[in-house]
Amino acid sequence: MGAAVKLPEGSWITWGGQFENLIAARTRLTVVVPLATSMGAEVQRPLATVVIGGIISSTLLTLVVLPAIYGWFDREKIASV
Numbered sequence: 001m002g003a004a005v006k007l008p009e010g011s012w013i014t015w016g017g018q019f020e021n022l023i024a025a026r027t028r029l030t031v032v033v034p035l036a037t038s039m040g041a042e043v044q045r046p047l048a049t050v051v052i053g054g055i056i057s058s059t060l061l062t063l064v065v066l067p068a069i070y071g072w073f074d075r076e077k078i079a080s081v
Helices: 018-080
Strands: none
Touching: none
C-alpha cells in the first residue's frame, strides 16, 4: 500500500493549503446545510401550495370551462342562422 514516513522524535506533520480548506468547508457544510434544507422547506411550502393550486385551476379552466364557453357561443351562432 503506502510507505510509512519516519519522522525524528518531536516533529509532526500537518495538512495545509487546499486540503485544509476542504476539511474546514466540509465541517461548516455539515452544520449549515441541514439548517438551510429545514428553513428552506418552511419558506417554500406556501409557494408550492400556490403553484399546485394554479396548475389545478388552469387545467380545469382549459379542459372544462373554456370548452363550455365555446359551446355556448357556438349555439348562439347556430341559432341565429
